[in-house]
Amino acid sequence: MRLPLALACCSLLSACDRKDPPEAPKTASSASAAKSAASSAPVASTSSPSVSPTASAPKKVVEGRTIDAWQGTIGKDLKFDLYLERLGDELTGLYAPGGSGVHVPLQGKMKDATHFALTELDEKGKPAGTFDGTFTGGVLKGNYTDAKTKKARIFTTEAHHSDLPATFTQGYAGTLGGKIRIRAKLEKKDATFGGVYRYAKSKDDLVLTGAIDKGAEFVMRETVKSGKETGRFEGFALSKYLLVGRWYSPDKTKSLPFLLEAGSAYPEIADLGGGVKVVPQESYKELGKHCTASMVYPVVEGAKGKKALDAAFKKLSGGEMGKDICDGSSADMPYTVEDDYTVTKAKLPHFGITFHSYSFTGGAHGMWGATCKVADADTGDVFALATKLTPENRKKLSALVVAALKKEHGVEKLSDAGFFVDDIELDDKANVCVGPKGGLEVLFNPYEVGPWAMGAPTVAIAADDARPLLPADLQKTLAP
Secondary structure, eight states: OOOOGGGGGGSTTSOOOOOOOOOOOTTOOOOOOOOOGGGGOOOOSSOOOOOOTTOSSOEEEETTEEEEEEEEEETTTEEEEEEEEEETTEEEEEEEETTSSOOEEEEEEESSSSEEEEEEEOTTSOEEEEEEEEEETTEEEEEEEETTTOOEEEEEEEEOOOOOOSEEEEEEEEEETTTEEEEEEEEEETTEEEEEEEETTOSSOEEEEEEEOTTSEEEEEEEOTTOOEEEEEEEEEEETTEEEEEEEOTTSSOEEEEEEEEOSOOOOOEEEETTEEEEEEEEEEEEETTEEEEEEEEEEESOTTHHHHHHHHHHHHOOOOOGGGGTTOOSSSOEEEEEEEEEEOOSTTEEEEEEEEEEESSSSSOEEEEEEEEEETTTOOEEOGGGGSOHHHHHHHHHHHHHHHHHHHTOSSGGGGTOSOSSOOOOTTSEEEEOBTBSEEEEOOTTTSSOGGGOOOEEEEOHHHHGGGSOHHHHHHHOO
16 A cells, blocks of 8 residues: 555554545445465454555555565565565565465564564575665665575565456465465456455355455455445555455454465356255365365255265266375475366256366376266266267267368368378267266367377267167256
């Protein structure tokens, strides 16, 4: 936030009171879409929140605690964003150097009314560098000293300002209170900022509605579906991919730090009709330094076959990684396994579900793939659709796929477009999926029919072409 010189004394690094701000805009989008030292900041037991994205004076998230952000330069050209919280003389926060998306924990103290000292912590919690300086005129300046080289360089800052796109939608994953895993899907439309978020083990979305100013400072009100306010997020978008700040409860007795990093697409709750829903849950493990495993898996609500479906889906979701795979991971090369899924609606009792997997454990690039199934909400059966096609109909489907790929690439032979073969023969293990617009979709994983650069070729088969290939019972639900 930008602080006029007359208000410099009422900054993050010096205490002052302020009045409650105006309400956040009512037009904010509610689209259905960490790890830092901030997570260890003390929590004040009483609060007097003051929340306005456009206010020029500093905010208080709770009584006695202030938050603020800056951007600056170390030496001649090392750019960084800085976020700090103050409670008494204690300082905690993070900085994100070089626009790399990496964020580094900070902790320190105020030496007196204007002088401060901050320590940068490495992955083991040991000092990696120090910021020693002063706070005057609403900005920080002083010397940064690298712990290894002992070399000191001048750093300067200015009030944080935004280089965010005017509009964007982004999925995020992160923590609340340093331990509680959350995911969010947020949309920015000019000065409005909001969306939805969910606790990893929750089966309900919470709605976020708020605003963001030119300094990338935001306030979002948290409400349940009934409209009752259940919390509030206040913080800064240090970039489109990194959000940091504090959450506090409506009764002002609880405050927790939050940190959100850009993640995969937000796992939506799929309402299949008839009271049947597929709800995402998450299992997240830190197996070692810079080595994580995340599994977003589906659970079913309101279906007769719930028990069997939940067991089958958990098994198909994967997401496990042994600690031995973490050997070689580092801050510059983090290892990860990330598994999630998508649901494709059909006519009940059937629906489609595709499980996605991604892993990076060193090498030139990560590995990814997908497996699709059809589920029966009544019986709990989960099966590969290709197994339900006769050999003759698989041949007919193969011909449709080859013809579609030739047309897409404008070639007479598939090998002319870089495919491994000219003719593709689908067997009973092929990924024959429920199509998102009716009909079928045939999905090939990387290296299955072409080189890595080709990605995952996908062919849509229209309902009229797909219907004759399916058994009678599936014709009625998958290609009506």
